[in-house]
Amino acid sequence: MKYLLVLLLAGITSSAQIQKEQLNLMPWPQSVVVNDGNFALNKNFKVNITGNPNSRIFGGVTRFLRRLDGRTGIFFEQGFITKLNEVPTAELQINCTKSGKIGLYEDESYHLDIKQNQITINATSDLGALHGLETLLQMLQNNSNSFYFPISQISDFPRFTWRGLMIDVARHFQPIDVIKRNIDGLAAMKMNVFHWHLVDDQGWRIEMKKHAKLIEVASDGMYYTQEEIKNIVKYADERGILVVPEIDVPGHGSAILTAYPEIGSKVITLTGGTSEKNIQGTAIATYGIERNAGIFSPTLDPSNPKTYQLLSEIFDEVCPLFPGAYFHIGGDENEGKDWDANPKIQEFMKKNKLANNHELQTYFTMQLVPMLKKHGKQLMGWEEILTKNMSKDAIIHSWRGPNEGMAAGQSLVDAVKKGYKTVLSNGYYIDLMYPVASHYLNDPMPKGVDLTAEEKARILGGEATMWTELATPTTIDSRLWPRTAAIAERLWSAQDITDVASMRKRLDVVSYRLEELGLTHIRNKAVILRNISNNQNIKSLNEFANVCEPLKGYTRNKGGTEYQMYSPFTLFADACGPDAKESLAFDDAVSQYLASKTPENKEKVTAFFNKWIAVNKGLIELSANAPLVQPILPLSKKLNDASQELLLVLDNKSTLKADDLKNLIEQCNTKDHADVELSVYASLKKLI
Template structure:
């Protein structure tokens, strides 16, 4: 028996050793390329591919300078000039002559003046206590290394230092872009140049420049001068401006890709050239926003002759290999009403508008190829007959379309989930990854008990076709929404007789549906916050309709193969300009675009820690301000134009804890609607899409409630004392001047502009102070009675939007109050 146990013990030991060897040698997950401890010591954004932090520092003094070990060119020289300029702004150290041995720069190879998609952007940094070595295989890598060095600059004990570390860095994706729409609202040259500086700071390398729209054509054409003379109201970029901007971007390693949106979104083309349109003119620039009717005639050779000359002219201005043709949101009303176009379709066996647009795109692609350009377009352009010759497709409607494009053999760029104008928080964009599809259809599909409806969504005069499928019944009722080629499931349906209520997630937020079935009809509404969409449908299939349409096959999305993954080039953050101008656009782009930059640059394993992302993002927020980006200054400027002293400070206190509401809610504040001429000068324009004052406060509340942290409590008390008094300080500015009261009672619209703009957020001002007073009581140990209708109403109203804004500290205040409730 003893021998048995001895043998058993040996076997157990051998198994344990084997398991340990397997775990540590094969199965144990690899440590991340940057430890949590090391990443907490730096403010780099985006994070590098690998980094190991040391224990000491490199001390910066007036003798700091560089020497060039390898190759150099004007791009590196200009990069060094920018580096020293910003370095001086950060440290205020008067560098003597900028030549020395402290910073050794080793560039292995220089690239062409204009960057390309396949440039080597890698670099390495080694910082010791006496020397800094920056090495790269290209000049672009040197530029990125200098940007990282600036972000590493820090002050310790009164001295400016670089931390000792070693890092190796290269991008995860070669396409890391920002789309700026200059068509709807004019974006001037200075604003574009400023944003190129910000892009370079976070290693973004593509400016996608949207240059034509219903509302404006923004580029000088010497071949067709009527395009800019009649289509821009005088707001356009001269060809010299274009050359300057392209050169400015090239010096920073940034490619510039122009977008001329065709065949839709083309009113501005037709003002000077109505012969290109599918319906007779005359045309004037559109002053409203939305998806409008004007569309090019794809059946006439003269249209292609015009585009051939135009593309040739633009190809000489824009050196990039890609030219973006748009191709999105083509309304077919003019095609449907044009007898000549309908006859052309019949004669050429073109079945529908999608096939007609494909015919247009195929002919246009040949023109682009003639001028040595590759076609890029939004995901509506994808079609089996389009050649795979380098065509890039930008997916905006769904993440799934990105993968479909990659599987088709085309190149793919992701923008779904990266729309900055949707006003989603940085944390939302940080969850979006080109190589991961969240959600999808996960419910059980019951082919024995289902109903399918062909539906239309009506959004501002635009029809969106799709289907809704319901499965099961009673408490087990569930379904799938299938619109814009994206299937999203839903469950937890609330039933009330024939009315169904449920919600489904979309990139713009949570959409709530309330639908009623009557016979074979489906009627109701969808709402995103306060924005309402009409829904109409009819049953076209189901287990009770054996002759109806068959149930489609909802398949689990299969992973991409290694070859298909290579077709995904990266992504772009997008800033459409319906609700921004030159003053406010920076605040809508920055710093949130940096989160997209990090998702596209840094290793996937490093981009899931949201708290650390916000820590570094808020540091970058201040760095960008120091660079001259106007994201922090535009709001206070608007505040100062709304009220005079002594009301500017309390109004700014309020604005600091507001955030712009999501896209559709913002649109609702305009009566009858938003126009290109509508001033963007209201409180919502002063607020930012995300309040970092609110973020810090809400995090402090969580920290205090979880750990009773005394420092967090002190910070909370300070803010609450300010906010609790804020409404009383602002209230006089909200009142109606006596002279207006004496004349006659006036409606809000007839009040002076200052009062009407303030009145929009009066509820927020009241709620901020009321909730802060209650939170102060709770924080001081007093019980607060929250179980009454008055308190319920206060909480509900504080959670609502007012004037296109939300009170972003409402959740933190509510937690404090309810923590000490009676």
């Protein structure tokens, strides 16, 4: 501890020169130069704005001041900034040439210059200036009793113009405050697109005045009012973020068809002579809001003129809520089963010379293009919309990969080669609980593929996707953050910024700072653990959670039926996250020990084993009064047993046969308990 303290002191003394490597900037700027000396922060610190920015900069600066005083406890004299050139002598001068326009291709660059007595942010637009303020907040340093900014010059601009996050609010509805705090998180990470997945099998989430049935019967009462949507769009605009709405059609149609079954594709053939419903012997199928996860057959009928009439009216009502230039129409995972089985649809295809369901879906999608164009919107869709007759205006959202039997990001290459603009989401599925490094190293620019400059330019960027089959308002932030920050860096920073160790170090600080925006990714873990513990001490649970990760991919919810949308998500797996906190530290200890079997190195490894043995004991004690601890015990016992034996192994006292020892460790490679897996299994294995 003393050693650590000395190190810390060495690193933070104000007179010490801050090294570039010590800065916890994320996304890492294009150019950073650090010099000797500091700008000292005190309560007289003020901000002044000049030029021709959009008025969003005033709110941005006011929020900047609140965050800075929250971190430092300094009682700044300046409360609100409401107009240009308010304090000409202010220490922080912000100049913007023009009003930033929310959307793609806007100039988001900025120059941040920190001198001993003056800080300036120069940006073409206020959007760049907002980014500059985020960087300045990240530049904040401290010694033992004061805060300062190191003298430095930063020039910065994004690598990609589309740096997005999608949140699915259909599977689990996410209230306004969840959306708002995550928009703040996006802005802090210099992201600029919020893709709002508003409709899916599990619910319709947009208030409709004309087609009120959609919310009356297909939302469970959980939807955004049009005013709320407008407020979110405004909130995002004030933070430099474009909102792209999605209404997923023609598949994922259960909610829409619950309200309007008459435009569904399913045909029901009536057997026998009941005259009740339809004398022709067919009837309209009924649909219900879907409660499970998965891919379902309810699909809109592309041969029915009523389908287009309804969609056109829906777009007429929804499009004006979103001033942005893009509208996502989904288009994914349409199985076409109901199309195949519907004679009317088959006849329609024949008549219109549509050779297969892909062509039928293209026919359908093409009908939407003018409906959106009417409102000044360009159509965007998941990669399945990419078929031969698709409009070149459409933006292709690349998402499939090996899990769907495709080469990762293949559709992205196909799209740009065929002349489409595209956004990458394959590799950014943060709901699947993969480690941050996997997302971080996933570049939108494909490797080993020859693309022309023109083709490359069609790769707009990328988008993290937060599907919410398993995420509630309580847990969603911990699924989003901090990994989305690493994706933000991938999309903003230079292509060669790929040092995972550096990213991890910076991410730890960035994650902590995101708390000030109200994000709950850290704090809610204790809430869930307290519930599991039945209000007992959560220490053991917390320590066990540091070596457990939720099952990855789609394995936690096999077949989509283990968890319904109304199942409890207050379980141990919900408190755990990817990148379990102690895995790397343990792996380092093991590697060091294997490289050099000194007593010190051995002690580092055995400390972990002793901790896990104590954790198991602690969990058993807890479980006497906490039923929710029971499902965790078999797993903790396995780690306990392996730990106990490995302690003997390290002392050369183990009497187990090699195979039995191997089996014992192999027990830790299980996915059978509490929907989590032990993150230290691979490191344990190295010891035998």
